[in-house]
Amino acid sequence: MATAPPHRLRRVLTVSSNKGGVGKTTVAAHLALYIRALLEDLPVLVVGLDDQQTLDRFFALGELRPEQGNLKHAIAERSFDRVLRLGQYGIHFVPSPPDTALIKARATDPALLGRVLDHTDFEGLVIFDTKSDLEALTRSAIHASDRVIVPVADRASLLEAERVLALAGGRGRLLLTLVDRRSRGAGEVVSTAEQLEREIERRGLPRYRTTLSRSPRVEALLSGGPRPLSILHHGAGTAVHRELRLLAEEVIDELGLDAAAPARPRRAPRTRRGEPAGLVAGIAGVIRRSLGGRPGGRAAAISPRNGRSS
Ligand SMILES: Nc1ncnc2c1ncn2[C@@H]1O[C@H](COP(=O)(O)OP(=O)(O)OP(=O)(O)O)[C@@H](O)[C@H]1O
Numbered sequence: 001m002a003t004a005p006p007h008r009l010r011r012v013l014t015v016s017s018n019k020g021g022v023g024k025t026t027v028a029a030h031l032a033l034y035i036r037a038l039l040e041d042l043p044v045l046v047v048g049l050d051d052q053q054t055l056d057r058f059f060a061l062g063e064l065r066p067e068q069g070n071l072k073h074a075i076a077e078r079s080f081d082r083v084l085r086l087g088q089y090g091i092h093f094v095p096s097p098p099d100t101a102l103i104k105a106r107a108t109d110p111a112l113l114g115r116v117l118d119h120t121d122f123e124g125l126v127i128f129d130t131k132s133d134l135e136a137l138t139r140s141a142i143h144a145s146d147r148v149i150v151p152v153a154d155r156a157s158l159l160e161a162e163r164v165l166a167l168a169g170g171r172g173r174l175l176l177t178l179v180d181r182r183s184r185g186a187g188e189v190v191s192t193a194e195q196l197e198r199e200i201e202r203r204g205l206p207r208y209r210t211t212l213s214r215s216p217r218v219e220a221l222l223s224g225g226p227r228p229l230s231i232l233h234h235g236a237g238t239a240v241h242r243e244l245r246l247l248a249e250e251v252i253d254e255l256g257l258d259a260a261a262p263a264r265p266r267r268a269p270r271t272r273r274g275e276p277a278g279l280v281a282g283i284a285g286v287i288r289r290s291l292g293g294r295p296g297g298r299a300a301a302i303s304p305r306n307g308r309s310s
């Protein structure tokens with residue numbers, strides 16, 4: 001059997017919580033976008049591990065044709081290469097399967113997704129968005145990851161989060177999401193967010209410095225139309241836009257993406273039939289400018305070191 005090729009750069013990030021609706025998919029999709037915008041040479045692949053079509057609606061350019069394959073085929077073929085597509089905003093994605101029953105039946109081995117990655121040529125950042133469970137496929141993503149982001153939106157999700165942290169074995173970090181920063185009146189002394197922050201500190205749990213606010217405007221962007229709209233492109237001026245950028249910078253730092261990306265040979269990204277050539281570069285430039293980068297400069301004006309002043 002052919003051995004897996006050596007990967008110059010592969011980092012794997014999983015966003016996971018067994019609580020539903022805490023912002024996993026929003027964080028996974030937007031980290032892909034913001035990191036891609038900050039490091040335009042870095043290919044980013046997003047893989048959704050559930051049968052919700054949210055990521056497909058977010059990233060697909062045009063209709064998805066069943067014969068082009070989805071996550072189910074990738075797992076059967078032990079590689080993401082055939083089924084991954086270059087999508088909107090220059091992000092690669094793997095189409096969602098129509099259901100996860102068959103995958104679950106195969107995914108009893110915690111090393112499964114790691115093996116699929118080993119036989120995948122794609123180099124860059126891979127982001128898994130898990131289902132709200134701790135079943136085998138989710139565990140397999142956690143197992144394959146350099147870093148696991150665990151969104152926490154309330155006390156219930158904080159209690160559950162410790163189980164994910166235990167599975168991640170030191171690679172997990174909590175991320176406060178859907179934080180309501182608005183004052184609820186003079187009687188309120190400590191907000192829910194502050195209570196959660198104190199509780200996390202008391203328990204000595206690792207977490208990101210950045211927290212993501214709840215925002216009606218962002219909710220309208222994500223859920224108000226037939227397909228979700230990117231906060232990067234449509235939510236400039238919101239607190240969540242600034243927070244996502246800071247979070248992306250934290251992740252770039254901790255995964256060493258900034259240092260690793262320039263060492264890669266400037267190789268044209270793999271494109272598939274029907275995908276316009278140069279799409280990655282073109283879209284990345286637009287995104288970079290929307291974050292305030294200098295045209296022509298490789299994210300120099302928005303690097304993690306100097307980006308926190310805005
Ligand atoms: N910052 C935000 N402000 C307001 N609403 C948000 C924000 N982030 C996400 N939402 C909304 O919260 C809901 C849950 O978000 P999301 O789908 O990302 O969570 P999830 O953890 O992936 O859910 P599931 O467990 O169903 O997969 C969605 O309706 C989304 O539009």
Ligand SMILES: [Mg+2]
Pocket residue numbers: 024025026052129130
């Ligand atoms: Mg989701």
